[in-house]
Amino acid sequence: CKIRRYQFDVVMSNTSRLCSTKSIVTVNGKFPGPTIYAREDDTVLVRVVNHVKYNISIHWHGVRQLRTGWADGPAYITQCPIQLGHSYVYNFTVTGQRGTLLWHAHILWLRATVHGAIVILPKLGVPYPFPKPDHESVVVLGEWWKSDTEAVINEALKSGLAPNVSDAHTINGHPGPVPNCSSTGGFTLSVEPSKTYMLRVINAALNEELFFKIAGHKLTVVEVDATYVKPFKIDTILIAPGQSTNVIISAKQNAGKYMVAASPFMDTPVVAVDNMTATATLHYSGTLSTSGTTLTTPPPQNATPVANKFINSLRSLNSKLYPAKVPLKVDHSLLFTVGLGVNSCPTCKAGNGSRVVANINNVTFLMPTTALLQANYFNIKGVFTTDFPGKPPFSFNYTGNPPANLQTTKGTKLYRLPYNATVQVVLQDTGIIAPENHPLHLHGFNFFAVGRGLGNFNPKTDPKKFNLADPVERNTIGVPSGGWVAIRFQADNPGVWFMHCHLEVHTTWGLKMAFLVDNGKGPNESILPPPKDLPKC
Numbered sequence: 001c002k003i004r005r006y007q008f009d010v011v012m013s014n015t016s017r018l019c020s021t022k023s024i025v026t027v028n029g030k031f032p033g034p035t036i037y038a039r040e041d042d043t044v045l046v047r048v049v050n051h052v053k054y055n056i057s058i059h060w061h062g063v064r065q066l067r068t069g070w071a072d073g074p075a076y077i078t079q080c081p082i083q084l085g086h087s088y089v090y091n092f093t094v095t096g097q098r099g100t101l102l103w104h105a106h107i108l109w110l111r112a113t114v115h116g117a118i119v120i121l122p123k124l125g126v127p128y129p130f131p132k133p134d135h136e137s138v139v140v141l142g143e144w145w146k147s148d149t150e151a152v153i154n155e156a157l158k159s160g161l162a163p164n165v166s167d168a169h170t171i172n173g174h175p176g177p178v179p180n181c182s183s184t185g186g187f188t189l190s191v192e193p194s195k196t197y198m199l200r201v202i203n204a205a206l207n208e209e210l211f212f213k214i215a216g217h218k219l220t221v222v223e224v225d226a227t228y229v230k231p232f233k234i235d236t237i238l239i240a241p242g243q244s245t246n247v248i249i250s251a252k253q254n255a256g257k258y259m260v261a262a263s264p265f266m267d268t269p270v271v272a273v274d275n276m277t278a279t280a281t282l283h284y285s286g287t288l289s290t291s292g293t294t295l296t297t298p299p300p301q302n303a304t305p306v307a308n309k310f311i312n313s314l315r316s317l318n319s320k321l322y323p324a325k326v327p328l329k330v331d332h333s334l335l336f337t338v339g340l341g342v343n344s345c346p347t348c349k350a351g352n353g354s355r356v357v358a359n360i361n362n363v364t365f366l367m368p369t370t371a372l373l374q375a376n377y378f379n380i381k382g383v384f385t386t387d388f389p390g391k392p393p394f395s396f397n398y399t400g401n402p403p404a405n406l407q408t409t410k411g412t413k414l415y416r417l418p419y420n421a422t423v424q425v426v427l428q429d430t431g432i433i434a435p436e437n438h439p440l441h442l443h444g445f446n447f448f449a450v451g452r453g454l455g456n457f458n459p460k461t462d463p464k465k466f467n468l469a470d471p472v473e474r475n476t477i478g479v480p481s482g483g484w485v486a487i488r489f490q491a492d493n494p495g496v497w498f499m500h501c502h503l504e505v506h507t508t509w510g511l512k513m514a515f516l517v518d519n520g521k522g523p524n525e526s527i528l529p530p531p532k533d534l535p536k537c
């Protein structure tokens with residue numbers, strides 16, 4: 001195994017998109033940022049140096065961080081942020097994972113521009129469990145705001161209303177041709193006839209799930225969230241923020257240019273999203289740049305059947321080499337309602353004295369000012385409590401009329417799990433304001449998505465339909481609008497692990513909580529001591 005060293009300088013950089021230029025926070029001046037490459041079992045050392053006025057922290061999204069929670073990155077959860085002029089070395093080993101993940105800033109809304117890909121190759125000499133593609137390429141999907149993203153969210157917090165949507169989506173940092181602005185400038189993937197290409201597609205957007213498709217080419221899905229799946233062919237994939245999907249395309253056309261499109265998905269839009277579909281081009285070598293592009297029509301924004309077709313096709317590979325180790329018995333069976341609500345807010349400028357909040361089990365999470373992992377490790381009192389409810393405090397028909405009282409409880413509440421406990425969480429969308437799809441991300445673990453349904457979860461009948469044989473394994477999962485998903489994992493990683501909606505606007509409103517996993521008794525079952533350069537608050 002190798003040591004892979006990276007230097008991330010966090011710097012401001014003038015960047016032009018949509019015919020205007022603004023100064024954005026970047027890593028090494030790049031948008032998207034650099035790709036991290038490692039092989040399974042390698043140790044990765046990333047030295048992050050902060051040269052900007054914003055405090056920064058970087059999360060290695062989906063990297064399990066076994067016993068190295070200090071390197072996970074969410075600000076005030078596992079570390080205090082890196083301040084201007086300071087640095088921190090993220091030190092972790094990638095074990096038991098291979099595929100594509102992403103890294104991103106995990107503080108405020110800085111991940112809008114501070115993100116990039118992580119590519120974990122199989123161990124040397126270990127082949128992919130599918131025919132080796134001739135070429136590979138990273139495709140990072142994102143969002144672009146003409147205004148400063150920090151200003152966008154601050155305005156929303158002050159007003160109590162929802163923030164503006166972005167002005168465009170991007171593919172590898174570019175929206176593609178923009179009317180009245182530029183007719184060129186999108187990302188181009190050059191291909192040769194009869195070769196195969198693996199695209200490592202990541203959704204690094206802040207607030208939108210995206211459809212991704214390519215004119216004239218089917219996508220063979222082979223991996224999601226750095227876990228292998230049973231390969232299947234499909235026209236359109238769906239990727240939520242924080243998710244990654246590897247697809248293989250075969251360049252079976254002889255020549256030409258084909259449109260690649262990334263467009264938003266929201267099955268029950270409250271307001272029509274008017275930001276733009278991002279486009280890129282698949283360009284066969286030898287094709288004149290003046291020749292026309294074969295277009296593709298993105299699915300409509302509310303194309304739930306297209307989304308479901310993709311989601312329902314996902315199965316763990318579950319081979320001898322890569323078995324799906326689904327917990328069959330459950331020590332902690334939890335029901336978490338996830339959704340939006342309103343709280344009174346006399347100081348809010350708009351919104352009639354109320355503000356939108358979000359919650360899990362009616363708890364709106366309050367960010368602490370001391371990192372939770374440190375508070376736990378050093379036994380600092382008064383930072384958090386461990387009374388996060390395992391069930392919602394009241395029940396109602398989650399897909400029907402809202403309860404009379406929409407006020408949530410506020411607190412920094414954690415749910416405590418003994419080392420190695422097996423856990424089932426049913427995530428139930430409440431639809432209090434509007435049924436909305438919430439992509440929930442769990443730090444520190446992969447989980448198996450054993451069940452999914454519409455309406456209210458039925459604890460008597462639904463578990464009988466669970467797939468315990470080959471459910472897809474991932475780290476981020478969409479809770480369907482007005483429905484539920486059931487996930488299972490084993491708490492084999494001591495530390496404090498954040499779980500939150502990966503739509504940044506919902507995280508900001510409080511749709512988050514954390515698990516506290518105790519140390520085990522064995523010699524390799526405790527979190528490692530904190531690194532010396534761990535940032536101070």
Ligand code: C2O
Pocket residue numbers: 059061074104106242441443498500502
């Ligand atoms: Cu990708 Cu806690 O986030």
